[in-house]
Ligand SMILES: [Zn+2]
């Protein structure tokens with residue numbers, strides 16, 4: 586936590602103004618701005634991480650413990666043009682480790698003997714415990730630190746009219762990112778104003794959903810759709826975040 590705080594303080598003024606500009610731009614999209622930035626930036630983060638992890642053997646322990654990348658980042662990595670070689674090397678290492686863990690439950694024994702069966706069940710239990718969720722995916726960890734910086738910029742720069750007005754006109758944040766923002770600095774002086782603006786976004790979505798549902802009725806089916814046309818999609822992404830994002834390892 587202290588390390589993260591120090592890192593956030595180290596972001597230069599020019600980096601912060603770039604982040605603010607990225608936030609304002611992302612707020613124009615019909616999705617949570619932080620989800621939008623995550624979708625845009627993560628492919629680049631994954632590519633860099635793959636390059637570094639192949640060279641830096643010390644990072645292999647983290648890859649083994651996390652059993653590679655989470656589902657979101659893994660499928661992103663597969664689409665990376667240069668990813669094949671790095672993924673083969675890194676996952677060979679992870680697989681070698683996991684083969685050693687599954688060894689005890691695949692070794693031949695005589696299951697007809699009760700004592701052997703008990704031993705097998707104990708080894709199986711140990712193996713299942715070793716498969717429990719381990720440390721966070723290496724890419725999630727890297728991105729999580731960057732995302733904290735964006736959250737911090739949103740909190741600190743809220744009084745900038747360009748930012749707060751863009752937020753007011755946007756769909757707001759998804760619930761997971763709103764909780765992350767609120768938990769980051771619960772005592773931040775700008776948090777109440779952000780929560781109030783978010784509430785207005787949620788109320789607008791609620792009205793759009795009502796309007797969309799009303800037009801499902803055959804009596805109003807001829808009325809043209811306006812901004813409520815994608816209200817159902819916005820409602821789903823409010824809870825689910827961007828595609829794949831919440832499929833990542835716990836953060
Ligand atoms: Zn989000």
Ligand SMILES: [Zn+2]
Nearest residue numbers: 655658722725
């Ligand atoms: Zn991940």
